[in-house]
Amino acid sequence: MTELDYSKLGLKVGLEIHQQLNTSHKLFCNCDTSLNETFHVSLERYLRPSFSELGEVDIAALFEWKKDKKYVYKLPKNSCLVECDEEPPHLIDEEALGIVTAIALSLHSTLVDEVYVMRKIVIDGSNTSGFQRTAIIALGGYIEVDGNKIGIQTISLEEDASRKISDNKDEIDYNLDRLGVTLIEISTAPDIHTPEQAEKVAFAIGQLLRMTGKVKRGIGTIRQDLNVSIQGGVKTEIKGVQRLELVPEIIRNEATRQYELLKIKEELTQRRGVTKELILENYKPTDLTSIFASTNSRLVKKELEKGALVYGVKIPKFRGIFGWELMKNRRFGTEVADYVRVLAGLGGLFHSDELPNYGISQEEVDKVKKALNVSEEDAFVLVVGDKARLQLALDTIRDRILYALEGIPKETRTALEDGTTKFMRPQRGSASMYPETDIPPRRIDSKIIELAKTFMPEKPESKLKKFVDLGFK
Amino acid sequence: MSETYAGKALDFLKKFNLQEGDTIELTKNGVILKAIIMPSYSSSDDILVIKLDNGYNIGISVDSISEVKLIKRGEKREEKKAEEKAVKDKSEVVIISTGGTIVSKIEYDTGAVRPALTIEEILKFMPEINEIAKIDAKVLFSILSENMKPEYWIKIANEVKNALDKGAKGVVVAHGTDTMAYTAPALAFSLKSLTGPVVMVGSQRSSDRPSSDAPINFLTSVLVAKDAPFAEVTVNMHGESSDTYTLVHRGVKVRKMHTSRRDAFQSVNDIPLAKVYYRERKIEILRDDYIRKKDANEVDAKLDPNVFLLKYYPGLLPDIIDYLMNKGVKGIIVEGTGLGHTHSEFYNAFKRATKDGIFIGMTSQCLFGRVNMNVYTTGRLLQEAGVVPLEDMLPETALVKLMWVLAHETDLDKVKELMLTNFVGEINPIHVPEMYPRWYHDRIRLQ
Numbered sequence: 001m002t003e004l005d006y007s008k009l010g011l012k013v014g015l016e017i018h019q020q021l022n023t024s025h026k027l028f029c030n031c032d033t034s035l036n037e038t039f040h041v042s043l044e045r046y047l048r049p050s051f052s053e054l055g056e057v058d059i060a061a062l063f064e065w066k067k068d069k070k071y072v073y074k075l076p077k078n079s080c081l082v083e084c085d086e087e088p089p090h091l092i093d094e095e096a097l098g099i100v101t102a103i104a105l106s107l108h109s110t111l112v113d114e115v116y117v118m119r120k121i122v123i124d125g126s127n128t129s130g131f132q133r134t135a136i137i138a139l140g141g142y143i144e145v146d147g148n149k150i151g152i153q154t155i156s157l158e159e160d161a162s163r164k165i166s167d168n169k170d171e172i173d174y175n176l177d178r179l180g181v182t183l184i185e186i187s188t189a190p191d192i193h194t195p196e197q198a199e200k201v202a203f204a205i206g207q208l209l210r211m212t213g214k215v216k217r218g219i220g221t222i223r224q225d226l227n228v229s230i231q232g233g234v235k236t237e238i239k240g241v242q243r244l245e246l247v248p249e250i251i252r253n254e255a256t257r258q259y260e261l262l263k264i265k266e267e268l269t270q271r272r273g274v275t276k277e278l279i280l281e282n283y284k285p286t287d288l289t290s291i292f293a294s295t296n297s298r299l300v301k302k303e304l305e306k307g308a309l310v311y312g313v314k315i316p317k318f319r320g321i322f323g324w325e326l327m328k329n330r331r332f333g334t335e336v337a338d339y340v341r342v343l344a345g346l347g348g349l350f351h352s353d354e355l356p357n358y359g360i361s362q363e364e365v366d367k368v369k370k371a372l373n374v375s376e377e378d379a380f381v382l383v384v385g386d387k388a389r390l391q392l393a394l395d396t397i398r399d400r401i402l403y404a405l406e407g408i409p410k411e412t413r414t415a416l417e418d419g420t421t422k423f424m425r426p427q428r429g430s431a432s433m434y435p436e437t438d439i440p441p442r443r444i445d446s447k448i449i450e451l452a453k454t455f456m457p458e459k460p461e462s463k464l465k466k467f468v469d470l471g472f473k
Numbered sequence: 474m475s476e477t478y479a480g481k482a483l484d485f486l487k488k489f490n491l492q493e494g495d496t497i498e499l500t501k502n503g504v505i506l507k508a509i510i511m512p513s514y515s516s517s518d519d520i521l522v523i524k525l526d527n528g529y530n531i532g533i534s535v536d537s538i539s540e541v542k543l544i545k546r547g548e549k550r551e552e553k554k555a556e557e558k559a560v561k562d563k564s565e566v567v568i569i570s571t572g573g574t575i576v577s578k579i580e581y582d583t584g585a586v587r588p589a590l591t592i593e594e595i596l597k598f599m600p601e602i603n604e605i606a607k608i609d610a611k612v613l614f615s616i617l618s619e620n621m622k623p624e625y626w627i628k629i630a631n632e633v634k635n636a637l638d639k640g641a642k643g644v645v646v647a648h649g650t651d652t653m654a655y656t657a658p659a660l661a662f663s664l665k666s667l668t669g670p671v672v673m674v675g676s677q678r679s680s681d682r683p684s685s686d687a688p689i690n691f692l693t694s695v696l697v698a699k700d701a702p703f704a705e706v707t708v709n710m711h712g713e714s715s716d717t718y719t720l721v722h723r724g725v726k727v728r729k730m731h732t733s734r735r736d737a738f739q740s741v742n743d744i745p746l747a748k749v750y751y752r753e754r755k756i757e758i759l760r761d762d763y764i765r766k767k768d769a770n771e772v773d774a775k776l777d778p779n780v781f782l783l784k785y786y787p788g789l790l791p792d793i794i795d796y797l798m799n800k801g802v803k804g805i806i807v808e809g810t811g812l813g814h815t816h817s818e819f820y821n822a823f824k825r826a827t828k829d830g831i832f833i834g835m836t837s838q839c840l841f842g843r844v845n846m847n848v849y850t851t852g853r854l855l856q857e858a859g860v861v862p863l864e865d866m867l868p869e870t871a872l873v874k875l876m877w878v879l880a881h882e883t884d885l886d887k888v889k890e891l892m893l894t895n896f897v898g899e900i901n902p903i904h905v906p907e908m909y910p911r912w913y914h915d916r917i918r919l920q
Contacts, residue, residue, distance in 0.1 A: 044715040047683040048598075085684050086714055086734045110502040114520050114532025123683045130683020136529045140504035154527070433528030434681075441515050441522075441532055 010231030012190035026180035028089035029082035036076035071125035085128040098451030109141030126161035134158035151189030195248035211457035233258035249419030297359030318379035323353030344393035480518025485535035494547020564609035567636035573649025618649025626659035643698025650675040657724030661706040663774035703763035711735035725899035775880035794822035804832035813844030827859025
């Protein structure tokens with residue numbers, strides 16, 4: 001694929017930099033912030049979504065609950081009853097407030113007058129409470145990079161999550177050492193317009209943070225999240241970019257994905273005249289298990305032996321859409337398959353643009369086409385699994401395909417090591433935030449400002465001058 | 474106008490004709506913010522609490538706002554009132570709600586936890602309960618348990634009888650945890666005969682949190698109320714910090730032993746009646762000496778609140794007893810030291826009191842173990858002054874029992890006899906080594 005012209009595309013990127021602070025204590029208790037893997041207690045818990053402030057269950061929370069997983073929490077020495085969700089949080093750590101205030105001042109931000117801790121619902125088990133505590137400390141400001149002022153939107157404090165030790169179908173094990181370690185989160189405005197500029201801004205912010213001398217160093221201590229959109233697209237959240245060098249590649253890929261998804265929309269709605277009604281009229285999942293009774297596909301055979309069924313469904317006028325490349329190594333079919341994996345717990349799906357393949361023969365494909373009444377311009381999808389999951393999978397596929405007519409769904413995606421991304425979960429609504437009632441509001445008073453002055457990062461130039469003066473040339 | 478604002482912030486709101494719920498745009502230090510005005514839970518009167526688009530609340534001093542304009546008037550939120558309704562016939566388990574964390578939700582106006590969630594709302598949360606039993610619910614009160622009063626205990630007792638008389642197999646009483654271990658013995662002494670279990674339940678994490686212990690405690694309580702073989706007043710709460718099982722404690726032997734843990738409720742000088750496995754939905758009976766189901770329900774809920782629980786400490790002067798006598802107190806439960814002692818100087822005061830017909834009972838601030846006032850001279854002396862050693866009764870249980878006894882009997886000898894009568898297992902004659910918790914002695918934290 002040729003390189004896109006990002007200014008024509010209207011690329012907008014915002015960064016969220018999460019950096020662990022090297023404070024003496026965690027944000028809401030007196031435990032230290034070291035990492036530790038010697039455990040002395042373990043706890044088993046379950047979480048369930050709760051009604052939010054607006055009286056609605058948050059969609060992301062509901063989605064996690066469907067998985068019905070058991071969470072096992074292992075306690076190393078730096079975890080107390082607060083991390084166990086067995087004691088209310090203490091007051092906000094003063095040192096953390098001082099450091100974040102110092103950083104806010106050096107980014108020309110406006111401090112709030114009173115800090116309110118909020119609960120952000122997260123029920124993937126990474127927080128024992130089922131929410132992450134977070135608070136905005138400052139708003140506005142900017143950082144200058146190569147002569148461009150990049151706006152700062154918010155500067156927040158939040159508690160880091162538990163560290164995942166292992167994960168299987170029924171159970172996730174977490175280490176509580178990292179839970180409650182203070183993170184500073186700096187969100188920039190979507191003022192970044194090229195993939196390379198994003199890397200430079202992330203680097204500049206990282207450098208400023210390190211200059212306080214109060215941030216943790218090493219793998220996993222800083223994480224970049226990206227918010228990427230193009231003209232006509234939507235703001236996609238990309239989580240967990242650990243290597244700075246990957247930032248430009250990930251942005252390029254995401255811009256391409258959105259661009260291609262918009263092209264697919266145009267193709268379907270403008271050229272092929274596909275409508276929601278047309279898809280729904282034809283969406284008749286059919287049991288095709290008998291066609292595969294003596295299949296040579298090992299994948300299908302293995303599932304059938306476990307009592308699985310094969311279902312197929314026709315997608316009218318979709319020929320070529322599933323095979324449409326959205327970014328390196330990822331086609332529209334891959335996107336739909338990821339939805340099926342994440343939301344329905346199936347291994348994936350087969351689509352007509354890739355068959356015959358995976359041991360599925362031309363003969364079987366022809367039989368499927370006949371059974372589903374698939375013509376030259378149509379496509380079909382096959383899913384294999386137990387009945388309950390198939391139902392969920394088929395609903396998921398239907399919804400994702402319908403969205404192709406609208407463009408780009410609001411997603412949170414995971415950054416992968418090769419610079420691509422994959423679907424992680426639907427974007428959380430604002431319903432997932434409500435007040436932390438156990439912690440009283442904290443005034444930003446002169447005591448915090450005085451403390452902040454002791455952490456003020458020096459400007460790189462003045463630090464360099466100091467080094468030069470000391471004889472480093 | 475605003476009810477939660479005062480002083481400077483209120484003046485500001487009045488000046489610009491703004492109120493809670495309004496969407497505004499304000500400028501502070503050149504930063505323009507679009508936000509909704511939230512009710513204030515600040516302690517400073519110059520702070521305006523606002524909710525930003527991203528869901529965060531922040532506090533802005535009105536002194537620092539250079540410009541403000543109204544974008545959109547807020548809509549009034551409607552308060553849903555819980556409907557009063559009679560208990561239906563043919564329900565297997567009746568849930569009586571009295572308030573507390575288990576039926577509470579966050580009050581976003583004040584940021585406080587408020588007991589307001591109706592049981593119908595909780596069922597929306599926990600539809601699994603419907604799989605266990607046909608239930609019916611009644612909101613009797615909506616109060617925090619620290620605001621509980623003996624007169625409310627009487628109402629609860631009558632409501633329990635009413636529900637069982639209508640054919641329920643058992644009753645669940647949702648209650649705040651702070652004083653649950655007072656209400657439990659009050660019900661236990663007042664409900665003289667029962668046709669099924671009475672299960673008191675609470676929660677230590679409010680039900681609006683994903684990690685709340687309410688769903689598990691509730692679910693297992695409904696199971697116990699429906700299926701348990703005993704007919705006594707119990708408390709069912711988390712057995713350990715993990716979401717594995719709950720313990721059904723005898724209501725007269727249970728105590729809140731921790732300020733915040735899920736497993737705060739534990740049996741003292743006793744072992745629980747049953748263990749309930751939440752995932753498996755299975756009740757494991759731990760002992761056979763439970764109170765069996767009777768053919769009819771009998772309530773005898775009379776309580777005299779003119780009693781006092783006196784915790785002795787070095788330096789406490791005996792004239793406190795004269796003060797209490799002047800106040801009209803008819804009985805005192807002493808939480809003495811060790812085996813049941815106070816300073817020997819209390820001899821005369823106790824003697825005056827008992828001569829005046831005032832009951833003085835001795836329990837121990839050790840909580841674990843039995844009082845024995847024969848071992849030391851002081852104990853013998855205090856007994857001589859008329860102080861009655863109350864075996865291994867918990868101080869709170871002894872206090873509530875005394876309220877009940879004094880409402881039925883005024884003769885001091887009769888009161889003494891009743892106080893030492895073991896009505897519902899409040900006295901455990903045999904203590905085995907397992908009835909004392911095992912504390913950790915290992916070096917856990919290495920810093």
